[in-house]
Amino acid sequence: MTDQPLFAAQEPIFPRKVRGTFRNLKWVVMIVTLGIYYLVPWIRWDRGPNLPDQAVLVDLAGRRFYFFWIEIWPHEFYFVAGLLIMAGLGLFLFTSALGRVWCGYTCPQTVWTDLFILTERWIEGDRNARVRLWKAKWDAHKWRLRLTKWVIWGLIGLATGGAWVFYFADAPTLLGDLVTGQAHPVAYTTMAILAFTTVLLGGFAREQVCIYMCPWPRIQGAMMDEGTLTVGYRDWRGEPRGKPRQNREGDCIDCMACVNVCPMGIDIREGQQMACITCALCIDACDEVMDKIGKPRGLIDYLALSDAPPDTLAERVAANPIGIRATGDASTIPAPGAPAPAPNASPVPILTRADIKGWKPQPVWKHILRPRTIFYTIAWALIGVALVVALFIRPEIDMTVAAVRNPTYVTLSDGTIRNAYDIRLRNKHGEARDFHLSLNSDEILRIVVEGRDDLVVPVPPDSTTRTRVYVQARPGDPAAGANRVDLRFWVEDLISQERAYVDTHFLGTESN
Amino acid sequence: MSGKRLDEATGTETTGHSWDGIEELNTPLPRWWLWTFYATIVWGIIYVILYPAWPLVSGATSGVLGWSTRGEVAEQIDAVNLSNAELIDSLTTTDLAVLPANEALHGFAIQAGASVFANNCSQCHGRGAAGVQAAGYPNLLDDDWLWGGTLDDIAQTVRHGIRNDEDLDARWSEMPAFGEMLEDEEITTLVAHVRSLSGLTEAPGTAGEELYLDNCASCHGDNGLGDRVVGAPNLTDAIWLYGGSAEDVEYTIRNARFGVMPPWQGRLGEAQVRAVAAYVHSLGGGEAQIGE
Ligand code: SF4
Ligand code: SF4
Secondary structure (H helix, E strand, O other): OOOOOOEEOOOOOOOOOOOOHHHHHHHHHHHHHHHHHHHHHHOEOOOOOOOOOEOEEEEOOOOEEEEOOEEEOHHHOHHHHHHHHHHHHHHHHHHHHHOOHHHHHHOHHHHHHHHHHHHHHHHHOOHHHHHHHHHOOOOHHHHHHHHHHHHHHHHHHHHHHHHHHHHHOOHHHHHHHHHHOOOOHHHHHHHHHHHHHHHHHHHHHOHHHHHHHOOHHHHHHHHOOOOOOEEEEOHHHHOOOOOOOOOOOOOOOOOOHHHHHOOOOOOHHHOOOOOOOOOOHHHHHHHHHHHHHOOOOOOEEEEOHHHOOHHHHHHHHHHOOOOOOOOHHHHHOOOOOOOOOOOOOOOOOOOOHHHHHOOOOOOHHHHHOOHHHHHHHHHHHHHHHHHHHHHHHOOOOEEEEEEEOOOOOEEOOOOOEEEEEEEEEEEOOOOOEEEEEEEOOOOOEEEEEOOOOOOEEEEOOOEEEEEEEEEEEOOOOHHHHOOEEEEEEEEEEOOOOOEEEEEEEEEOHHHO | OOOOOEOOOOOOEEEEEEEOOEEEEOOOEEHHHHHHHHHHHHHHHHHHHHOOOOEEOOEEOOOOOOOOHHHHHHHHHHHHHHHOHHHHHHHHHOOHHHHHHOHHHHHHHHHHHHHHHHHHHHHHHOOOOOOEHHHOEOOOOOOOOOOOOOHHHHHHHHHHOEOOOOOOOOEOOOOOOHHHOOOHHHHHHHHHHHHHHOOOOOOOOHHHHHHHHHHOHHHHOOOOOOEOOOOEOOOOOOOOOOOOOHHHHHHHHHHOOOOOEOOOHHHHHHHHHHHHHHHHHOOOOOOOOOOO
């Protein structure tokens, strides 16, 4: 008996170059996502004086988030929460329809790994050359290639970390400071950490991240079902496989092209597996082979488990009655748990290999438009609509009123009963604004702003001011002796004339 | 190694664990995990050597770097004080009469004063500065001041305190205990008269007025308006330091009251005295400087 080691060395993977539809799609996605990442901090947006003119800016010191025409304050963090929920639901939606399509195309780990493999291939050559180099001795040639590669990786990593910090400060200024060594140490530290992790994860760890570190492959199982389109191998068409010119029935010529291009180093012909990131490169590779040997494309394809022909499916149902449920055209198959068919009834149509080869799977739209995906879409859209509505109806004036209840009221020397309130006023404009405070028409109560003779609170541009305000009831006034009296504070922006109110209470001597 | 065997389907060795007929495969972990694990152990050892880590009976190992959270906080406080040095300096020297006109300095004083108050004054005057009537700790939120309510007056009170023996400049006055000087009947009449000054009851007539003029007017004034020079309370307003019920007033007249406040200038220093005065002044009862 062989005693397995507890820990196994990482098997190096040398993905081969591949051409095709999905590879092109991946290039496009890479250019678009990297373009967005690197260029967005450089977009300018004029907000007027005193405000940053960077279109997308996370201003941590000022506690603001600027996104083009939208400005988010910390108390509006629900927008960010809403966007995160939408991102989550979006991921559920795509996973239930298309498996790990996020992983295969847009995940930063995939995009940067692709970029790193691209430079690796450019410097060290394609798969065979790289395998040779891997096995070669560490001579000058190998050192030169390796060092060149690592330096370029380092530069890519640095650019990645560099782009990140531009989201948190004015990009042109920060770039100048970074170059002249005057930037804040936090900027350099952030860049260094991100450069290091980018090279480590994209250059060295690669598929290990997707298999061992990322929780998503574990979660995705709950999002996917037998109707989900994932990259799969039509074993009923490909098997039994064999070398060309050998006697074989299936279409697979066992050329290993699909395995050699796979960045995860797996063999998709073994069936759906956790490590597969649905990047579809194996589809491109196999399609090329099929074209060469004059067979129809799609031996490896985006397909669902329920697309398997009935007899293959029947075998699977028999092997795992809980895991796979027949749908669509395969409905002749008894559902698991259904009473066994009568012995003389023909249970499953037995298909010949010729029948199977011509087997028509469910059309793609039926896999994508399912109750499950429709539900996710609706939930996703509802939150989106709610956020947009919230964005448009959120008030320009923001006032909070905190009644001071320690003590509940103060008696003044002439017997006046006084309540104190801390009022916070937000001025979201680029210039100072005067806010006028007043009470609802109850004229018996008097309002006083601490430290001022009038009822105007000046608020500096783009900031929040806290003011203490007193409300007084003269002795003899019913409010002075009452328990609690309803009260409404009004605030008016003297420039825009916009008004807002907050309700609170006045507590009299009866309140304790 | 009994119980281990090769799984037929995968060819992988099993761990020998089996649940409901399902056997666990002994799939090895990646080796870099192992190395990461060793690295964390090395990291942990280095950390324990460099930083305080090991709890002892009284304290902990100090670590060769000599770093501690306490020391770091002290450093941060020093840094803040250093960055505020200019403000603190001008707060100590500015004429308090013009302090409110200097918005930045005034704001700084009030903020700083709030924490001075919370640390030193709230024990008697309460977290919200409303005082404790039963114990005679004055309410600092109202507009009634025994010794004056301008910034200067308040700062003076904080600096030297009231009726204490430690500070020669402490504000000082003493009300005699009339319980030994007046008859019970006279005291009852006097209580009624004093309470009538602020409209709490009917005036008992000329007898009360006479008693008042003979015994009380020298400090509290002929009309009961009080005298801030000696800290004699205004008896005509709605505020009673020790309560305005007949029993409270009678107790005050019989036994006198003797509120004490310690001097703070030694403990707080001039900047903090001024800061807390600015804070108290801003609580809603502060008075403008005379002549302003
Ligand atoms: S690329 Fe296609 S033909 Fe070649 S081994 Fe893979 S499945 Fe078979
Ligand atoms: S099996 Fe195919 S789709 Fe899956 S990761 Fe490998 S190449 Fe990509």
